[in-house]
Amino acid sequence: MYAKFASVGAYVPKKKVTNFDLEKIVDTSDEWITKRTGIKERYFVEDEVTSDLATKAGEIAIKRAGLKSSDIDMVILATITPDYFAMPSTACVVAENLGIKAPAFDISAACTGFIYALAQAKAFIESGMNKNILIIGAEALSKIIDFKDRTTCVIFGDGAGAAVISATKNRDEAILDIDINADGSYQDYLITPGRGVKYGCDTENIYLQMKGNETFKVAVKTLSQSVRDILDRNGMTSDNIEWFIPHQANYRIIDAVARAIKMPAEKSVLTVSKYGNTSSASIPMAINDMYEEGRLKKGDMMLLDAFGGGFTWGSALVPFGGE
Numbered sequence: 001m002y003a004k005f006a007s008v009g010a011y012v013p014k015k016k017v018t019n020f021d022l023e024k025i026v027d028t029s030d031e032w033i034t035k036r037t038g039i040k041e042r043y044f045v046e047d048e049v050t051s052d053l054a055t056k057a058g059e060i061a062i063k064r065a066g067l068k069s070s071d072i073d074m075v076i077l078a079t080i081t082p083d084y085f086a087m088p089s090t091a092c093v094v095a096e097n098l099g100i101k102a103p104a105f106d107i108s109a110a111c112t113g114f115i116y117a118l119a120q121a122k123a124f125i126e127s128g129m130n131k132n133i134l135i136i137g138a139e140a141l142s143k144i145i146d147f148k149d150r151t152t153c154v155i156f157g158d159g160a161g162a163a164v165i166s167a168t169k170n171r172d173e174a175i176l177d178i179d180i181n182a183d184g185s186y187q188d189y190l191i192t193p194g195r196g197v198k199y200g201c202d203t204e205n206i207y208l209q210m211k212g213n214e215t216f217k218v219a220v221k222t223l224s225q226s227v228r229d230i231l232d233r234n235g236m237t238s239d240n241i242e243w244f245i246p247h248q249a250n251y252r253i254i255d256a257v258a259r260a261i262k263m264p265a266e267k268s269v270l271t272v273s274k275y276g277n278t279s280s281a282s283i284p285m286a287i288n289d290m291y292e293e294g295r296l297k298k299g300d301m302m303l304l305d306a307f308g309g310g311f312t313w314g315s316a317l318v319p320f321g322g323e
């Protein structure tokens with residue numbers, strides 16, 4: 001049995017926040033943000049939480065797969081902004097919202113969360129244990145951002161993206177390969193120190209902290225290696241890829257990795273200007289944009305990559321299996 005990427009869906013909250021809006025609350029400028037990151041605007045939740053965003057994205061993905069809630073036999077949700085600190089998992093809340101009675105759990109792999117979820121779904125389906133798994137990346141990052149810290153608050157945004165991964169006997173539709181990695185020696189580079197049992201509820205340190213410049217350098221190095229490795233071991237080059245759909249953290253990282261594998265600019269999908277960095281949601285949100293714009297066709301080979309806190313990183317070769 002093989003696993004195929006059967007459908008995609010996404011949702012963003014209504015409140016749009018531009019760089020000019022941020023200029024009013026922190027010492028920054030549209031020029032700096034645009035030049036250093038490529039971001040122009042992002043969306044922030046108002047009265048919604050992560051499960052609300054995830055539910056809406058998941059509902060669309062299930063419908064587009066031509067399925068009903070009762071067909072979904074597992075929910076895997078990647079997030080670093082769960083509704084609750086320890087339990088219930090946000091996946092359980094989303095399953096309930098969607099009327100899904102099936103195993104549901106969260107995974108914590110920061111911005112690489114969607115690729116980790118994809119790897120898990122692929123493994124469960126290939127083992128014969130599941131037929132249709134809903135995977136979701138969903139974040140309300142505005143809730144863990146320090147709006148006094150200009151080095152982080154201009155970067156992140158909120159949103160959710162989802163996909164249904166389904167069993168197929170057709171090898172041509174199969175998710176080809178996934179590469180996932182982690183290196184905990186970098187644990188202090190991207191961290192929410194005051195949100196866990198180690199430091200308790202330390203109100204001084206409740207927000208996300210990032211060593212941006214150092215993170216940037218490791219991201220470019222590890223991602224370039226990961227995408228090169230996955231292409232090499234499958235005997236592929238950028239010629240075999242229709243769309244390079246990377247995690248949207250910074251257009252400069254995307255550009256550097258694309259150059260490393262000689263990916264033509266017209267195949268690189270860039271949504272960071274519209275949404276900012278939405279962590280685990282950024283890849284499925286970008287796939288969804290491509291789908292809704294009518295640019296992503298059934299059978300198109302997607303090269304995905306992501307890098308995030310932990311550090312975690314990875315890449316995947318995925319033919320789009322939706323209609």
Ligand code: UT7
Binds near residue numbers: 111219308
């Ligand atoms: O998605 C998970 C993984 N995360 C990432 O991959 C993010 C990786 N990092 C980055 O994308 C970039 O490092 C940032 C966008 C976070 C920062 O860009 P940078 O080019 O690495 O800037 P920097 O940290 O080296 O700072 C350059 C200057 C500094 O001023 P001085 O010391 O040169 O005077 C900063 O204080 O830019 C200043 N700066 C700002 N200025 C205006 C930092 N943030 C801002 C800001 N507005 N928002």
